[in-house]
Amino acid sequence: MIQPLKDDTIIKMVGGRFKLTALMQKRWLELMQGARPLVDSTNKTELEIIAQEILEGKIAAEIGETSDASLTE
Secondary structure (H helix, E strand, C coil), rough: CCHHHHCCCCHHHHHHHHHHHHHHHHHHHHHHHCCCCCCCCCCCCCHHHHHHHHHCCCCCCCCCCCCCCCCCC
């Protein structure tokens, strides 16, 4: 398991487990589509890179995010 995910610090930084999961999924997709890591990626998996980016404050969940699908149509 990834060490930073064993501690609740990263969960509290983002605002909960759901937000952490959503943020990690979004960033993982960006990395798979060719985005460059914002931290040193030497000998790290994508999830380790994402966790480090969150801990260093390089990425964060956006407050008031809206989804692409509209429920008011």
